[in-house]
Amino acid sequence: MPRSFRSTLLGDLEVDINHDAQIGAMTYFAIGGSADLLVRPRSADALSVLLRRCYDDKIPCKILGKGANLLIDDSGVDGIVISLDNPCFTSTRFDCDDNAKALHAMAGADLAKLVMDTVRLGLDGLVAMAGIPASIGGAIRMNAGGVYGCISDSLSTVTCLTYAGGLVTYNKEDLVFGYRTCSIAEPLILSATFNLQECDPEVLRTKVKEIFSWKKERQPLADASAGCIFKNPMSEKGERISAGKLIDDIGLKGKTIGGASVSTQHANFITTTSDATANDVIQLIREIKKQVFDRTTLILQEEVVIWSRDPEIQR
Ligand SMILES: Cc1cc2nc3c(=O)[nH]c(=O)nc-3n(C[C@H](O)[C@H](O)[C@H](O)COP(=O)(O)OP(=O)(O)OC[C@H]3O[C@@H](n4cnc5c(N)ncnc54)[C@H](O)[C@@H]3O)c2cc1C
Structure with a gap:
């Protein structure tokens, strides 16, 4: 994108701009290339015009x-990447009275912090999300969750920005949430509200501890990863099969390409060393998919979102 065009696009907007921004380093994998432009709007109006x-x-x-669920290809990303880390996009508010308890959260708010806030305030509804690194927007887009529940369970409304820059608010009933999917067609989730229930903080604290120890036992939480790399595929009988078990069964635990390895603790995690490249991860993903297909005829689908200049790689 020529610089003159950048100034007409952004020059009059309340935004902070980084050219050639190292966004790979901002992901949980901490590898990969840069974005042509990283833009941080300082107001909702600027975001909508942008x-x-x-x-x-x-x-x-x-x-x-x-x-936390992103792999940035080594060649980087075209166009504009928007980050909602300005305080106007990370604010949260609890509305509690005798009749109802609600949480209003902007999309950039930190889910892990909110889980702990709800525990402290004795409000149930988000604790199932303990141990899942995410922003509120990213968690809703992915319908993040696991064996204990998912983010859509306590969701009440979602407000999005349309391509035309307008606002649209959906009740949960207007949307379809599935396994790591949601039907929101708008490009940007701006905020959400959640219905919460009063609960003894001690009960919630115990639940959070249980979830953390469940995860720690099964997942390589100390290593760089993006959580599960693949979705659990559907069997012919319509049941989800564990992708981790499939990968483990064909002996791929520990398989390494460059600085990327199939975790020996959980075969659906790819972990990386600091000298890994995104290409190492992409090659390992291809190898796993090939071997699983050759042995089982099942096609694994990525859960991790890959951003690349190459349309063949991006998903
Ligand atoms: C150690 C570890 C453990 C994990 N465990 C789990 C788990 O148990 N369950 C689970 O489901 N996931 C898990 N994950 C994956 C990850 O935490 C979730 O997918 C999470 O929802 C990603 O949120 P994010 O804000 O980091 O989104 P990102 O990774 O930044 O983005 C993911 C996608 O969401 C989109 N997006 C982000 N914000 C918005 C927005 N405001 N509006 C529109 N689109 C948006 C992005 O464009 C991208 O397509 C784990 C990851 C790690 C590293």
């Missing part, structure tokens, strides 16, 4: 959450 201009001018535009 989205509309990107849409009108056909400039690719992506939303970065906490980067």
Whole structure:
């Protein structure tokens, strides 16, 4: 994107701009390339105008959450990456009275912090999300969750920005949430509200401890990863099969390409060393998919979101 064009696109907007921003380093993998432009809007108005201009001018535009489910290709990312880390996009508010307890959270708010806030305040509804690194927007987009529940369980409404820069609010009933999917078609989740229930903080604290020890026992939490790399595939009988078990059964635990390895603790995690490249991870993903298909005819689908300049790689 030429610099003159950048100044007409962004020059009059309340935004902070980083050229050639090292966004790979901002992900949980902490590897990969840069974005042509990382833009941090300082107001909702600036964000809405920015989205509309990107849409009108056909400039690719992506939303970065906490980067916990993202792999940035070594060649980097075209267009604009938007980060919602300004305080106007990370604020939260609890509305509690005798009748109802609700949480209003902007999309950039930190889910892990909110889980602990709800525990302290004795409010149930988000504790199932303990141990899942995410922003509120990223968690809703992915319908993040696991054996204890998912983010959509306590969701009440979601407010999104449309490509035209307008606001639209959905009740949960208007949306379809599935396994790591949601039906939101708008490019940007701006905020959400959750219905919470009063609960003894001690009960919630015990639940959080239980979830953390469950995860610690099974997942390589100390290593760089993006959580589960693949979705659990569907069997012919319509049941989900554990992708980790499939990968383990064909002996791929510990398989390494460059600085990327299949975790020996949980075969659906790829962990990386600091000298790994995104290409190491991409090659390992391809190798796992090939071997699983050759042995089982099942096609593994990535849960991790990959951003690349190469349309063949991006998903
Ligand atoms: C150690 C570890 C453990 C994990 N465990 C789990 C687990 O148990 N369960 C689980 O489901 N996941 C798990 N994950 C994956 C990750 O935590 C979730 O997918 C999470 O929802 C990602 O949120 P994020 O804010 O980091 O999104 P990102 O990774 O930044 O982005 C993910 C996708 O969401 C989109 N997005 C982000 N914000 C917005 C927004 N405001 N509006 C629109 N789109 C947006 C991005 O464009 C991208 O497509 C784990 C990851 C790690 C590293």
